[in-house]
Amino acid sequence: MSDLPAVERVDSAVYTVPTDAPEADGTAAWDSTTLVLVTVRCGEVTGLGYTYAPAAAARTVDDLLAPAVTGLSALDVPRANEAMQRAVRNAGLPGIAAEAVSAVDIALWDAKARLLGLPLVDLLGAARDEVPVYGSGGFTTYDAERQDRQLRGWVAEEGIPRVKIKIGESWGSREAHDLARVARARASIGDAAELYVDANGGYGAKQAVRVAAGLDGEGVTWFEEPVSSDHLDALAAVRGRVMADVTAGEYGYTLPYFRHMLAAGAVDCLQADVTRCGGITVWLRVAALALSHGLEISGHCAPAAHAHAAASVPNLRHLEWFHDHVRIERLLFDGAPSPRGGALVPGRDGSPGLGLRLDAERARPFRIS
Numbered sequence: 001m002s003d004l005p006a007v008e009r010v011d012s013a014v015y016t017v018p019t020d021a022p023e024a025d026g027t028a029a030w031d032s033t034t035l036v037l038v039t040v041r042c043g044e045v046t047g048l049g050y051t052y053a054p055a056a057a058a059r060t061v062d063d064l065l066a067p068a069v070t071g072l073s074a075l076d077v078p079r080a081n082e083a084m085q086r087a088v089r090n091a092g093l094p095g096i097a098a099e100a101v102s103a104v105d106i107a108l109w110d111a112k113a114r115l116l117g118l119p120l121v122d123l124l125g126a127a128r129d130e131v132p133v134y135g136s137g138g139f140t141t142y143d144a145e146r147q148d149r150q151l152r153g154w155v156a157e158e159g160i161p162r163v164k165i166k167i168g169e170s171w172g173s174r175e176a177h178d179l180a181r182v183a184r185a186r187a188s189i190g191d192a193a194e195l196y197v198d199a200n201g202g203y204g205a206k207q208a209v210r211v212a213a214g215l216d217g218e219g220v221t222w223f224e225e226p227v228s229s230d231h232l233d234a235l236a237a238v239r240g241r242v243m244a245d246v247t248a249g250e251y252g253y254t255l256p257y258f259r260h261m262l263a264a265g266a267v268d269c270l271q272a273d274v275t276r277c278g279g280i281t282v283w284l285r286v287a288a289l290a291l292s293h294g295l296e297i298s299g300h301c302a303p304a305a306h307a308h309a310a311a312s313v314p315n316l317r318h319l320e321w322f323h324d325h326v327r328i329e330r331l332l333f334d335g336a337p338s339p340r341g342g343a344l345v346p347g348r349d350g351s352p353g354l355g356l357r358l359d360a361e362r363a364r365p366f367r368i369s
């Protein structure tokens with residue numbers, strides 16, 4: 001296989017896409033989303049990866065990561081991942097550097113699959129055909145009509161039988177309003193669909209337990225970041241006292257982060273984000289860690305980047321079909337996936353790699369560097 005190409009060059013580009021309405025969760029608000037795109041050139045093939053991160057991640061790719069992986073075999077993705085992690089030692093891996101590493105890692109996996117002419121899921125090896133998704137949005141900035149329209153769209157029109165809304169509004173200061181919105185969400189989707197909530201760490205521990213009692217009445221089965229995922233003891237304490245599954249992990253940038261979270265007994269289902277945790281290489285290791293604790297993993301956001309990896313792990317629960325990212329991936333990429341019957345089937349059409357192609361024409365107005 002030594003005649004297969006090396007990584008010849010690595011390039012970055014940055015796109016900022018305005019949201020279609022003001023958006024907020026319990027602890028943050030935003031009106032645009034930035035995607036850092038990475039392309040790697042290996043012979044006749046170009047691999048594509050990305051992360052949702054500040055433009056500084058692109059600078060990290062250009063200055064620190066491109067020199068670390070250029071010239072390495074395009075087949076040896078774990079070797080390149082390790083070289084990148086070493087290259088950012090003094091910059092600090094957790095955060096922007098890990099997002100940059102993730103984008104390059106995803107591009108390298110895409111390139112390798114393209115070199116071999118395989119959908120990425122076939123290169124990784126499938127553990128399942130279907131990747132269940134859950135509709136995710138329900139921002140605290142939405143009025144009742146917009147929330148209702150979004151949730152009905154997923155459940156009634158697209159056939160996705162699970163949805164998630166944001167609660168913990170204004171750092172947990174609007175509990176009654178949170179519960180009223182959850183009740184409206186249940187009314188919108190009916191009794192059959194699963195209803196999830198995400199507080200983004202907006203509540204205190206005792207407050208989260210009180211809120212959970214209200215959530216039980218609406219049949220909420222997923223309570224994401226009821227308290228900050230920085231506080232594993234508090235997360236574990238809440239987990240021990242509520243009915244819904246407690247989940248976290250979206251801010252995991254290193255493998256040991258997930259080990260600590262699991263060792264603390266902090267979650268019922270581990271979340272991990274392939275565009276943050278170190279790419280597909282590390283995401284698969286995180287899934288194995290979860291499996292070793294008898295737990296499932298759920299992919300956080302960036303559905304087009306997760307789909308193939310998600311299909312390759314046996315302990316997948318589902319993948320987040322996040323409103324913003326679905327919109328951006330459909331805008332920027334040809335080949336962005338769409339669920340049928342509430343699930344993606346990555347690789348079905350036989351397209352090599354992730355099956356994505358940048359639509360440069362559509363993307364151009366959003367490019368900022």
Ligand SMILES: [Mg+2]
Pocket residue numbers: 198200224225250
């Ligand atoms: Mg979340």
